[in-house]
Amino acid sequence: MSIDWIELIIVVVKALIVAFGLLIGFAYLTWFERRLVGRFQMRIGPNRVGPAGLLQPVADALKMFFKEDFVPGQADKPLFIMAPGIAMSAVLISFAVVPVGPSIRLFGREITLYLADVNVGMLVVIAVLSLGVYGIILGGWASNNKYSLLGGLRGAAQVISYELPYGLSLVGVFMLAGSLSLKDIVEAQARVPFIVLQPLAAIVFFFAAVAEANRSPFDLVEAENELVAGYHTEYSSIKFALYFMAEYISMIVASALMVTLFLGGWQGPFLPGIVWFFIKLVFMLFVFVWIRATWPRIRYDRLMAWSWKLLVPLSVANILVTAGALVLRDMGVF
Amino acid sequence: MLPTLSVLNLNGAVPQIAVAGAGMLIMLIDALFHRGSRRWAAYLALLGLAVALARVVESGASAETILDGALARDGLGMAFALVLIVAAALSVLVAMDYLRREEHERAEYYALILFATAGGLAMAMANDLVAVFIGLETLSISLYVLSAFFTGDAASREAALKYLLLGAFASAFFLYGIALLYGASGTTRLVEMGTAIRLAGTQADPLLWGGVALIIVGVGFKLALVPFHSWAPDVYQGAPTSVTAFMSVASKVAAFAALVRLLVVVLAPAAPLTSALLALLAVLTMTVGNILALAQDEVKRLLAYSSIAQAGYILVAAVAGEVGAAAVLFYLLGYAFTNLGAFAVVLAWSRRGEGRLPFSDLAGLGFRRPWTAAALSLFLLSLTGMPLTVGFVGKLYLFGAAVQAGWTWLAIVAVLNSVVSAFYYLRLVVIMYMREAEMPLALQRAGLALGVALAVCAAGVILLGLVPGVALDWARQAVAVVLS
Amino acid sequence: MSLTQAVFILLGGMAVLGALGMVTLRNLFHSALAMILALFSIAGIYVLLEAEFLAVVQVLVYVGAIAMLILFGIMLTRDIVGRASAVRNRQWPLALAVSAGLLAVLAVALVRAAWPLATYAPAQGGVADLGLALMGPYALPFEVASVLLLVAMVGALIIAREARE
Numbered sequence: 002m003s004i005d006w007i008e009l010i011i012v013v014v015k016a017l018i019v020a021f022g023l024l025i026g027f028a029y030l031t032w033f034e035r036r037l038v039g040r041f042q043m044r045i046g047p048n049r050v051g052p053a054g055l056l057q058p059v060a061d062a063l064k065m066f067f068k069e070d071f072v073p074g075q076a077d078k079p080l081f082i083m084a085p086g087i088a089m090s091a092v093l094i095s096f097a098v099v100p101v102g103p104s105i106r107l108f109g110r111e112i113t114l115y116l117a118d119v120n121v122g123m124l125v126v127i128a129v130l131s132l133g134v135y136g137i138i139l140g141g142w143a144s145n146n147k148y149s150l151l152g153g154l155r156g157a158a159q160v161i162s163y164e165l166p167y168g169l170s171l172v173g174v175f176m177l178a179g180s181l182s183l184k185d186i187v188e189a190q191a192r193v194p195f196i197v198l199q200p201l202a203a204i205v206f207f208f209a210a211v212a213e214a215n216r217s218p219f220d221l222v223e224a225e226n227e228l229v230a231g232y233h234t235e236y237s238s239i240k241f242a243l244y245f246m247a248e249y250i251s252m253i254v255a256s257a258l259m260v261t262l263f264l265g266g267w268q269g270p271f272l273p274g275i276v277w278f279f280i281k282l283v284f285m286l287f288v289f290v291w292i293r294a295t296w297p298r299i300r301y302d303r304l305m306a307w308s309w310k311l312l313v314p315l316s317v318a319n320i321l322v323t324a325g326a327l328v329l330r331d332m333g334v335f
Numbered sequence: 336m337l338p339t340l341s342v343l344n345l346n347g348a349v350p351q352i353a354v355a356g357a358g359m360l361i362m363l364i365d366a367l368f369h370r371g372s373r374r375w376a377a378y379l380a381l382l383g384l385a386v387a388l389a390r391v392v393e394s395g396a397s398a399e400t401i402l403d404g405a406l407a408r409d410g411l412g413m414a415f416a417l418v419l420i421v422a423a424a425l426s427v428l429v430a431m432d433y434l435r436r437e438e439h440e441r442a443e444y445y446a447l448i449l450f451a452t453a454g455g456l457a458m459a460m461a462n463d464l465v466a467v468f469i470g471l472e473t474l475s476i477s478l479y480v481l482s483a484f485f486t487g488d489a490a491s492r493e494a495a496l497k498y499l500l501l502g503a504f505a506s507a508f509f510l511y512g513i514a515l516l517y518g519a520s521g522t523t524r525l526v527e528m529g530t531a532i533r534l535a536g537t538q539a540d541p542l543l544w545g546g547v548a549l550i551i552v553g554v555g556f557k558l559a560l561v562p563f564h565s566w567a568p569d570v571y572q573g574a575p576t577s578v579t580a581f582m583s584v585a586s587k588v589a590a591f592a593a594l595v596r597l598l599v600v601v602l603a604p605a606a607p608l609t610s611a612l613l614a615l616l617a618v619l620t621m622t623v624g625n626i627l628a629l630a631q632d633e634v635k636r637l638l639a640y641s642s643i644a645q646a647g648y649i650l651v652a653a654v655a656g657e658v659g660a661a662a663v664l665f666y667l668l669g670y671a672f673t674n675l676g677a678f679a680v681v682l683a684w685s686r687r688g689e690g691r692l693p694f695s696d697l698a699g700l701g702f703r704r705p706w707t708a709a710a711l712s713l714f715l716l717s718l719t720g721m722p723l724t725v726g727f728v729g730k731l732y733l734f735g736a737a738v739q740a741g742w743t744w745l746a747i748v749a750v751l752n753s754v755v756s757a758f759y760y761l762r763l764v765v766i767m768y769m770r771e772a773e774m775p776l777a778l779q780r781a782g783l784a785l786g787v788a789l790a791v792c793a794a795g796v797i798l799l800g801l802v803p804g805v806a807l808d809w810a811r812q813a814v815a816v817v818l819s
Numbered sequence: 820m821s822l823t824q825a826v827f828i829l830l831g832g833m834a835v836l837g838a839l840g841m842v843t844l845r846n847l848f849h850s851a852l853a854m855i856l857a858l859f860s861i862a863g864i865y866v867l868l869e870a871e872f873l874a875v876v877q878v879l880v881y882v883g884a885i886a887m888l889i890l891f892g893i894m895l896t897r898d899i900v901g902r903a904s905a906v907r908n909r910q911w912p913l914a915l916a917v918s919a920g921l922l923a924v925l926a927v928a929l930v931r932a933a934w935p936l937a938t939y940a941p942a943q944g945g946v947a948d949l950g951l952a953l954m955g956p957y958a959l960p961f962e963v964a965s966v967l968l969l970v971a972m973v974g975a976l977i978i979a980r981e982a983r984e
Contacts (some may be wrong), residue, residue: 120871124879128876463956
């Protein structure tokens with residue numbers, strides 16, 4: 002079996018671009034969020050470090066690096082060290098199947114703007130994201146601290162509960178696209194983005210995605226007024242930074258998925274695909290921050306009831322309606 | 336080509352659909368309009384079972400498959416289905432007053448009985464090992480939950496936990512066996528599997544042997560065959576008595592249905608080895624079950640060991656393969672009436688809030704409760720195999736099949752075991768009639784439903800014992816029509 | 820040895836290691852993690868067999884949900900960094916004998932078997948074929964499985980609800 006070295010190099014380069022892109026995206030997402038929340042709260046936000054505060058993330062990163070890296074005495078050391086890494090790698094991997102644009106030609110080679118087009122693509126994303134919870138649950142357990150443990154437990158319960166509407170809401174999309182591959186799903190939206198055809202699914206998926214990313218108003222995993230800092234109470238320095246990055250990157254992933262699944266992905270008039278993708282992505286990120294700035298945190302029992310008693314039945318109803326509509330379409334009713 | 340409903344032909348699956356559908360309807364009605372007594376749930380359950388029964392009787396035996404070959408509508412499947420439905424209906428009747436008396440009357444009980452029955456029906460009629468497995472799991476999980484149904488009761492919980500753990504273990508064996516058989520034959524359909532094994536002459540295929548051995552271990556756990564029996568006494572004793580009654584019959588009927596079909600349809604070419612294996616298990620099961628039963632001083636536990644021994648007797652005919660199928664079927668029909676009846680009496684007499692019925696409580700009941708005591712005596716005599724009861728005819732037929740197939744020594748062992756069993760069965764009768772009660776038991780009033788159930792069981796035991804011809808012919812004709 | 824074989828040996832080794840760890844580790848939480856390693860390695864083997872859908876479902880269901888529930892249960896019922904529990908009881912020689920016997924039977928069966936080979940590769944990670952099979956020849960097990968899941972759900976509710984009262 003001969004290996005196509007150039008192809009291999011291309012893949013590696015793309016992987017590096019995605020990884021670094023996400024890291025830089027994370028850094029400037031924090032800036033974006035702080036500035037925006039500042040506006041929402043009638044203040045200015047960080048504006049001292051560099052022009053318009055643009056170097057603030059760099060300053061934050063430096064601060065993080067120079068903090069003491071601390072491991073509690075009774076902690077389960079290997080797990081304590083592994084946990085943030087798991088959280089981080091899970092979100093990074095999940096971005097691999099997201100297509101950010103149509104393929105481009107460079108130096109006579111066809112280059113696709115995604116790392117892998119797996120034909121069960123969306124399932125891979127769901128599976129990998131469900132692995133991300135291990136970062137939270139292991140971190141919470143290994144810290145040997147009651148707040149961490151409670152945060153970890155909450156994380157596990159929350160993510161398992163919201164995985165159901167997360168996956169079920171997408172069944173309608175899969176039925177319309179006839180594929181689980183994200184590339185095919187984007188291409189199926191050439192005429193109408195799925196948010197028009199599957200509005201209910203889009204809403205349910207968005208809520209579930211916010212909860213999966215542990216973002217406000219579903220950030221009970223780290224509810225500071227109840228649990229200090231939740232599962233990462235005992236974490237500091239780089240390990241804390243990894244958790245922090247995982248949370249923000251999972252927000253980017255969730256936005257990218259919303260764009261890909263419901264907003265037509267890279268497709269749009271006039272501008273190149275990749276630009277459209279980023280415009281839509283930034284819009285979704287804005288929505289995330291907007292929600293955080295305006296909504297209070299939901300109560301824990303309501304969080305569970307919200308998923309099991311509202312989102313799951315809604316997504317099942319959506320599947321039934323979609324299936325019925327497809328059968329009617331095949332019968333030529335409309 | 337996309338499969339369509341006409342290919343699937345749901346019409347033939349009406350028994351399963353009626354039973355499971357009634358269960359779901361019960362859950363739905365209970366959730367939406369639940370108030371007061373749950374008696375309606377029992378009636379609804381009986382209605383669902385009646386529809387299924389009517390459908391089974393009406394459609395009769397025809398060696399055809401439905402659901403794209405997954406379900407066999409042959410005589411064998413229909414006959415076992417009939418026994419199972421009758422047993423389920425009797426279990427519902429038995430439970431009605433008992434649940435109210437124990438203050439655990441809830442609609443889910445009947446729904447779970449129905450789901451378990453639906454699983455058992457799938458096992459009895461399935462022509463596909465995957466369907467057999469999923470049916471088995473549906474039956475088993477319903478039974479685990481039913482065992483824990485008296486949730487305040489520690490014994491009930493312990494029973495459920497033990498049953499769950501060992502049952503899950505057994506399921507793993509069964510599943511691994513299916514995987515190996517699939518590896519040996521390349522199909523999960525029983526008929527095609529049988530053809531593949533016959534054609535390939537793979538009697539020496541190690542995959543086949545491995546698969547058969549593992550499946551027998553799995554079924555052995557479910558049937559509580561020795562040495563896979565250790566869960567049975569604790570579970571039988573700890574579970575609510577009405578559940579024990581259902582469990583002791585339903586899981587045996589369903590598991591034997593699947594075992595017989597497997598032996599007749601798939602493993603006929605491998606008969607010498609499977610028979611030897613089953614004969615060994617039969618001897619162990621009968622002997623150990625009976626010897627341990629001798630040492631008991633509590634009726635429910637005694638009946639648990641007796642159930643183990645009874646499974647051994649039935650296995651004697653299963654050893655004979657195709658020849659013994661009718662005997663297995665007939666005996667299970669009689670056993671359903673007998674064992675359910677015996678447990679119904681235990682449940683009528685046991686103290687409130689207590690599953691146990693020590694021997695000492697029986698003393699003097701022969702005269703205080705003449706009808707019930709007479710019924711219990713009848714059931715015990717039938718379990719022993721006394722003439723004029725169904726137990727006698729059934730055992731005659733079971734052991735006859737073994738002799739016919741050349742397993743004379745096995746039949747002799749079985750007869751000897753029956754003699755041993757007479758000792759502990761008849762001891763109960765003696766205690767009821769010959770001993771004075773030291774501390775008379777405060778007896779509950781048996782309800783009407785329980786009375787009906789007891790009457791039906793007693794009538795079944797006597798009628799099948801006196802005029803077995805009709806039922807025997809039915810059994811013989813039913814197993815003659817096997818899809819293969 | 821081809822690359823595929825090397826990957827298979829690696830994944831198989833990890834699965835065995837995970838399984839051994841699960842039964843021998845003294846800390847229950849670590850046992851559960853070892854089980855996750857085994858489940859994960861098996862998902863890898865599915866990928867190697869070109870059953871992508873199965874692999875993803877294995878990760879999603881077993882690693883992502885079932886193992887998570889097990890960890891959840893351990894965390895709810897044990898001390899935070901749990902004390903070691905005994906991994907052996909009085910019956911261990913018996914258990915060892917039975918397990919070794921089972922291993923021997925299976926090993927003989929699996930090694931000596933003439934394995935039939937599939938004549939075609941499943942297309943598209945098998946998703947379409949799987950869907951057709953579930954709606955066609957395997958419609959019965961598929962439907963009974965839904966009853967099975969209903970029973971499990973109802974059962975969990977019955978047992979849990981009463982415990983709280």
